[in-house]
Amino acid sequence: MFKIRSLITALALAGSVSAASAWEALPTAAPAPEDNPTTDAKVELGQMLFHDPRLMSVNGRISCSSCHNTMIGGDDTLTTSFGHNNQAGGRNAPTVWNAAFNKVQFWDGRAASLEEQAAGPVINPIEMGMKSWDEVVARFKPIEGYRKAFEKAFGDATISQDTVTKAIAAYERTLITPNSAYDKYVSGDKSALTEQQVRGMNKMAELGCTGCHSGPAFNGPGVFQKFPVMENGYFEAQYHFKKDKGRAEVTKKTEDEHFWKVPTLRNIAFTAPYFHNGSVKTLREAVKIMAKVQLGKDLSKDEIADIVAFLNGLTGEFPRQKMPLLPMIPDVSQN
């Protein structure tokens, strides 16, 4: 299926699909899988788990929010993130805001759902570094506050990888940033974007950016896309994009080399640095690179400025959350 989607994307990229009809506002709610309906109790528990550094990282210092900080743009603003023992990860932390609208998760798309994604970093030796999910579950067991929260969310107090990741995913499905200037514009308020932003928007369609970046989250219609499509020694020397083989690192297939999940453009002005390796610091440079290596176009300074202005119009309203209060860990030792 992925191959077919890539083909469709490639066609869209070639300009055969009219992008104008693809301008869509961001939904204010995300669909949930049948076996994990979103409920208040699950969201509340998921928010606790997402922010708890004590239980899911081997050193007790790393939570999901360490790298996916929802007080900012849903990432950590670093080139690549740091995990257990200060080890640097190989890729830039993707934003958790609107991740519910990703078709796959991780840069290489190796998780099909938010639930599956949530299970990964916990037992990744260079991220949270737990040995196994059994070890995670054992840490939770003595904590009455968590037992009660799991019971409220799932009907019984059983704590498992399944319930932990379901709760986290349910919480993440609420992390949506609607009502950007762009959303207001496409919903009828023609004053919501400036003239320059509208120029940038039309330029993106004209250039073919929307071949990959359209739809409500600007991450479709395809799922994966090659990056860079065209060889460019100048950028490669600076940014080393091709060091990482992307999806092929998972599938081990030559034809997947340098294929990546198409990332959302939502809140992109708030999620520097850019690309899978976080090597590019500014949105101007990122736009310039994308036009050149994906579409073979050299943009003028003004064209870049227009597109950047439009991309700034994709910054949404971040819901004001309540800060979770995490349960006390009782002293169960014998001394």
Add this chain to the structure above:
Amino acid sequence: MFKIRSLITALALAGSVSAASAWEALPTAAPAPEDNPTTDAKVELGQMLFHDPRLMSVNGRISCSSCHNTMIGGDDTLTTSFGHNNQAGGRNAPTVWNAAFNKVQFWDGRAASLEEQAAGPVINPIEMGMKSWDEVVARFKPIEGYRKAFEKAFGDATISQDTVTKAIAAYERTLITPNSAYDKYVSGDKSALTEQQVRGMNKMAELGCTGCHSGPAFNGPGVFQKFPVMENGYFEAQYHFKKDKGRAEVTKKTEDEHFWKVPTLRNIAFTAPYFHNGSVKTLREAVKIMAKVQLGKDLSKDEIADIVAFLNGLTGEFPRQKMPLLPMIPDVSQN
């Protein structure tokens, strides 16, 4: 003045002061210094600053909340904290909850106020690692969201060490946990503590614990106290309390060796591990050690259990905060 207070403490320790009259509930508001009255705008800004890892640490990864986490007991649950380049600090992170009621700040009391305390870790090379406050201020300058928040809090948009630390201190003055079982008990609800807890409470007065740990925050009437008072080879071999000279590290005076700020007992069940070096994992062991090395008493298992039960009654109600939304950092580079 400190010497006089230590003397008073020593007298209290000797049992000459009746502790019974010292049982007091925690105030629900903390007094503020004349030059930094607490206002909503200052508290809101201070909460943002307290939680922002991007601007006040050299690696962009450490905020005040990294070690003083208000989603839990106001600390980090670690033996000692970790700072820039994964360097381990030498002392256990004290809780920020009710820190407004400390008479001095830091374990060695080297800061006289919350404002003064807040300035320290930012430019400590093994904590947040910034070179200077000028460097901190320069990072804030381009950020419109912060300029506006400073203007709202202080009447103008000038950002300085003075205003940053004042805002953080104003926020910290709101971090109060009233209405513990103990508070309810001393306010007249005699059913709020169990019989065992009341036994533990009376035992603390009888033993003389309250000589140092009384008043609303259980950290007075004195300011500093020697720890350990009595030599104990057995505990010293296990916990190395005397490796760190405490207040003498600051004053360089022999008579200050192993003197420490008397820490609050509020929420102590939630702030393991214990003591200045975080070497003791359980409250039972901490109580046993304190009775032995401070008061020369060997407690029975039941006496320890009673006191621990009472100390659990000092866990207050943690106010449910709103999570701050931190301002976007604009791209001000030229490429």
